[in-house]
Amino acid sequence: MTPATLPPAPTPIFDRARIARRIEASRFDENFVLRLVLADLEDRLSMVTRAFSRAVIVAPAVTGLPAQLHSAKGPIAFEHIATASGPAPMDGEAFALPGRNYDLIVSLLDLQWVTDVPGYLARTRAHLAPDGLFIAAFPGGDTLSELRQAFLLADSERHGGAFARVAPMIPLKDAAGLLQRAGFALPVADVETHIVRYADPLALFLELRALGASNPLLERPSMPVSRALLGRAAEAYRERAEDQDGRVRATLELVWLSGWSPHESQQKPLKPGSAEVSLSRVLGRPEG
Template sequence: MSLPPKIFDTTLIARHLARRPAGREDFVTDLVLADLDDRLGALIRDFPRAVIIGPDIERLPTTGRTASASFSYQRHAAFAGPDDVPDLGDGPYDLIVSILHLQAVNDVPGYLARLRSKLAPDGLLTVAALGGNTLTELREAFLAADALVLGGASARVAPMIQVRDAGALVQRAGLALPVTDVETHIVRYSSPFALMAELKALGAANPLFDRPRRPATRTLLTAAATAYAERDADPDGRVRASLDVIWLSGWAPHESQQQPLRPGSAKVSMKSVLGDKS
């Protein structure tokens, strides 16, 4: 069986993460964790064994709460080893949460399937990943700068998971009752350089395996910043950056879950409901 193509340099990502200043604010992680609390808080469910995976283990919560009970998380660092999925132990788990990891995984179907294998029957997998139109402004600015300065395009912004594909990924992993949605945010920065500095400080600088091996020149960065400001600046001079957080969730199959009706088992015909249109 052929291996999935290597799109992301996870060793580089881990190196970037290790260089982050201690105590630095991370509003993206905070935003995702607040949304996670809201989503789990709507469930009437106990999770005796729960796991959470994320890039910065120190920012991950140790406890969570549903509408019916509080619970404790086992915390695991993403990008901490050579494998996409950290060693979660034997399991099984009633809840597995992955935040801000899936967008830089080389084998997305395999990642979801392996997390699914650690779930107890009727256990829940919830995943939050950057996707959709995230950083589309930065991508377009670098495309324009590459064309102007270098005469061609280079890979500088990672490809993103699209919400239209997320549901199929959940089903392919063997999860029941799949749900996918997207939370869209517009973040504003004082300048394109402020956005680039934020990405670098958060360990999210160009993570592509097939990235240009020479650092971007000042001329290229200036051209990208100019293109960005021309396209996506507000009247006050600040620039906009799109942030789409895609949420995927599904349950390990269990006999207690709702099941689709067998074809032909309906007791009322559509003709009797809609009337005879012949």
């Protein structure tokens, strides 16, 4: 099985230099989203009945990443690759790992800042050994939906139109199809949704800035975020997402992808509509 022919790479929409500066200034190891993702990754790998001899974690920064996790067959030692910080960060769009024939590649919280997602996935697959596993986690399409709606309303009232102040994110319904398009076998996508609560909208705004996650787009609005605009967005946020105790909700949707580099030993997909393959079954499939 070979990857489908990919169209020319789209024009970049993310300011990766700006992202790198913000990640470098943040405390990525204190990122609560990273902690959630790492705990979930550990659970998922514990179901995999495979041993991995060459594994790598690709993430915006390497601080806080584990040197070792475990599958059902034993410990997995990881190399670490940074895409947005460190002395020699890797360009996430180019995605050229230092070697080939990895039997496990994990991408954590990086895909949301990649313009050419099909190209990224195809290049990832090219670095896997046959029957190698790829796992990715990234914020999904409903993440920060409350914030997006609040700024749309505030911009409409203050400036007479909408501006892109929150980055677009990959919806779950498209995720597995992107893996299949890149030539992965047994593609699976699922989602974990978390509701995070804050004392007020400003606390959310400040945390996003501290995590290096504020507006990453190359073409940022010509209208800056003024005090008046921020105040109206905060009001609109409260109108949509305030609980009875005065705290506000924020949606965090974490999408998980998994796919295997094709190999003749793999189970063959069923006919469309005949069944669904569960994530636990695919990740825990026996060797052979």
